[in-house]
Every structure is written in structure tokens, then in C-alpha cells.
Amino acid sequence: MNISDAAARTGIPPKTIRYYEDIGLIAPDRADNGYRDFSETAVGKLDFLGRARALGFSINECRDLLALWEDKARASADVRRIAASHLAAIEAKINDLTAMRGTLAHLIETCAGDHRPDCPILADLAGGDCC
Amino acid sequence: MNISDAAARTGIPPKTIRYYEDIGLIAPDRADNGYRDFSETAVGKLDFLGRARALGFSINECRDLLALWEDKARASADVRRIAASHLAAIEAKINDLTAMRGTLAHLIETCAGDHRPDCPILADLAGGDCC
DNA sequence: GCTTGACCTTCCAGTGACTGGAACCCCCAT
């Protein structure tokens, strides 16, 4: 299977697939003409990567998860540890963003948003000690 | 004021301050010896930038906000528009992350996390059609 | 006056995870 078919099957753009090979995440076969040749196994790996990336795992976490997936003697504790630490990072990010959202929503509410220059948003950014 | 004092006052690292000058966000004075010389006004701008960045505004949004801040004839609607679109982006990101958190938390819950290889997390990443 | 160490300067390179583009090769249908 050529790269564009693998891309269509997995939803991962060809450019990204090449990048994944570049950084050693995958190593698809090569046809005689130099084209990458994706086996079902290779497509499966790409699918795995796509789903792991969609869950927000970093490339390096994906690398580790992929290795564990391949390792039939893995301990599920290792997988769980990676996932748990990623979950913690996600929760931290959600907390940050939620705080930002709170502040921003409040500021936007109190801003008239008309032609006049008075703006509590700028006032807050300028002073910080507002409200 | 030298750069490290400005950094201490604003909480923005010297490296970042230099970077902000590089990309034209700020333009501090220069002393005769070539050192940057930060006025109170310049420190005020840095403070503004620090708070805007802490609210997650991009550098370009900061640039626009800074320009509006300087423009005494601005319309608050312009500020509000920037903030509102940023808020929408934050909310979208929160939604994404919340979905990830849900999936991850569920997977982690169902994973034994022991020495055995069986792992619903990997199963989900591999198949996606689990549960 | 000299040294030392802390500060400042510039410039270059690397991060993460792609993405765009140029230049070129290959295959198939007409």
C-alpha cells in the first residue's frame, strides 16, 4: 500500500507519516522503486499512533506505548503509569485553562464593547489589581 | 534599570525580554554602554505582556492588545473582540481536553496496572472499538 | 592597577510536532 492509501486509511497526512518515519516511530517497507510500502501491520501501528495522539500523548509517550504494545511480556502497570501521568498533565492544563476562562469571561462581561475607549480588559492587563 | 531588574520586577526572564524586543513587541532605551535601559513605562509594558500571556493570549494578540492600549482613541469593541475570540479558543481547548480526560480516566480505571500484560488501554489504542 | 566575578551584549541552535514548498523521480493512460 502506498503512502496516500495508508494516509486515507488512518486519517494521518502523508507528511506526518513521513515525519513519523523520520523520527523512528515507524519503519515501513520499501518497494523496489523506493516507494514506502505499508503492510496491514504498519497501518495498524499508524492507527495506534493516531489514537494515542488524539488522546494527547506526546510523541515520546507514543514511542513508549508502541514499544509496550509490541512487547507481549509487558506489565500493564507500565502502561497505566504513562497514562496516569498524562492524565495528570491534562488535568493541570484543564485547571489552567479554566482559570483563564473565568478571568476572561468576567472581563468580557464587564466590557461595554462599543466605540468608547474605556475598557476593563485593558485596565486589568495594565494594572492587574482591578475588581 | 538593567534587564535583570526589569526581569525581577515583571517576572519575565531576561531571555524572553530580549526576545520580545527582537520581534518588535517592545523597544527599550539603550544606555551609552549598549545595555538596555528600562523606564517605568517600559516595565509597565512588560507587565502588561506578562499578564496578557498569562491569560493565554498569543504573541500576536498581545501585539494587538498593546497597540490598542497605547491608542487612547481605541474602541473597546476591538479589545472585546480579541478577548472573545481568545475565550472561544480556550473553551474549545477545554472541551478537547475534557473529552481526553474522560476517555483516559475510564481506561485507567479499567486497567489492572499489575505485572500482567493484559491492558485495556493498549487494547483501546490498538482497536478503538473497545468497551 | 589588576583581577575576579557578575552582569551585559549578540548570534546560533534546538525544542515539539508538524507543515509548506522546491526539485526531482516514477508509473500509467492516452
Added chain:
DNA sequence: ATGGGGGTTCCAGTCACTGGAAGGTCAAGC
């Protein structure tokens, strides 16, 4: 044989810094 739509590599750019090297400057202590 030619045209178009694949494929290939490599280089550069994104965003917002961050680290490090090489060198200039300043204030304090001997």
C-alpha cells in the same frame, strides 16, 4: 512520448521561547 498524478528527499518555517558560546562592561576587593 507526453501529461498528470503519484512518489521521493531536503530545507525552511511555524510558536514562544530557551540554552549556550563568545565577547564587552562594571563594581568591588587586593
